[in-house]
Amino acid sequence: MASTTFTLSRDTFGKLVMTAEDGQVFEGVAPVRAFPIQSPDEGISLVLGNGKEVAWIERLDTLPEPARSLLQEELEGREFMPEIARVKSVSSFATPCTWHVDTDRGETQFVLKGEEDIRRIGATSLLIADNHGIHFLIRDMFNIDKTTRKILDRFL
Incomplete structure (x- = not known):
């Protein structure tokens, strides 16, 4: 089904209910983004x-309220991907090592198990997985501070 003509609500348990x-x-x-980082x-x-698709939404901003707000709430609750604004320090340039970073959600630290846990996404983005499976995003590695x-250059 490839339709954006539907209504959304929540049931008494807080789950999304779609009426076609x-x-x-x-x-x-459940909403699933096709391109969670780039678009x-x-x-x-x-x-x-069970994974069966019941609706496809080309653009979130074309949905009427309250469906747009409900979807944004649901996506934010399901996806946790802090964006790294600055790497303050690393405990070592050999892995495993502890990274101290500033993110869009505050200051934190995480353990990088191996260099293979840093993946390039597109031309300028990086995805870094910590030892607990949390993914941190660096949206543009060329548009960040020198430190x-x-x-990053030491690990790439």
Whole structure:
């Protein structure tokens, strides 16, 4: 189904319920981004627990309220990917090592197990996985401070 004509609500348990234009009700739908880093507001699929797609949304900003707000809430609750603004220090240039960073969600530290946990995403972005599986994003490695860039160069 490739439609954006539907309504969204929450049931008593807080799960999303989608009602299609034809009246068909889908309980427990979950939004999934097709391109979560490069185009987070484009290409969003609403899927059931078994993975079946029940709706496709070309652009989030084309949805009427309250569906847009409900989807944004749900996506924010499901996705946790802090964006690194600055690497303050690393305990060592050999792995495993502890990174002290400033993110868009505050200051934190994490353990980088190996250099293979730093992946390039596109031409300028990096995705760094810590030892707990949390992913940190560096949106543009060429548009950050010199200290951070110098540290990243040692690991890339």
